[in-house]
Amino acid sequence: PVMGVDISNGMLDKARAAPGAGKISYVQADMLRFLKRQATGSASLIFSGWAIGYSKPGQVTKQAARVLCPGGVFAFVVNLADSLAPVFRAYRKCMARHPKQLARVMLPSFPSSHALMLGLLNKHGFYLEHEQEGLQAILPPDDAPNLRDWLLGTGVLAGFDIMLPLHGQGEVGQSFEHFLKEDEQPIQHHYSLAVARLSESPA
Secondary structure, three states, X not given: OEEEEEOOHXXXXXXXXXXXXXXXXXXXXXXXXHHHHOOOOOEEEEEXXXXXXXXXXXXXXXXXXXXXEEEEEEEEEEEOOOOOHHHHHHHHHHHXXXXXXXXXXXXXXXXXXXXXXXXHHHHOOEEEEEEXXXXXXXXXXXXXOOHXXXXXXXXXXXXXXXXXXXXXXXXXXXXXXXXXXXXXXXXXXXXXXXXXXXXXXXX
């Protein structure tokens, strides 16, 4: 069986609407708590897309090694610590300017480096089949009405719009747009990607 796990019901709703979704079971859960509930050696593949950095990378990797059967594959792509820097700066400035509008706080644990993620894999008994570190620029089209609205439509601001009211013409959204525009650093994903296989013998 194939299972899709996300803490967001909204993301699960989108997944359920995708082609082939009927063959997948969906679970709303925190990824680390979900992994801890799974039986040892019960999975052949674990994939995480842009999510480990919102949990605890070391513990997720450790639990993946426990849950996978020998020879099982752990694949992931995760933002590194300097990803989306202008977005996080705009978020913090909006927190300071509009503290009463803040509904939640995000405390990501993006790993500091690609080397750190590779070290975690090695520590927990994985060997690499593929690894890549890269930068992906996030560039709006020329006809984008404004940067904030375009980013909201791409998913880059997923979660940020839950913490602060960024939609519409409210003052928080306008402040966010202003802070994004005044930041000279480009918005980009700095990512670590790996496909690793669990050793057939104990680490």
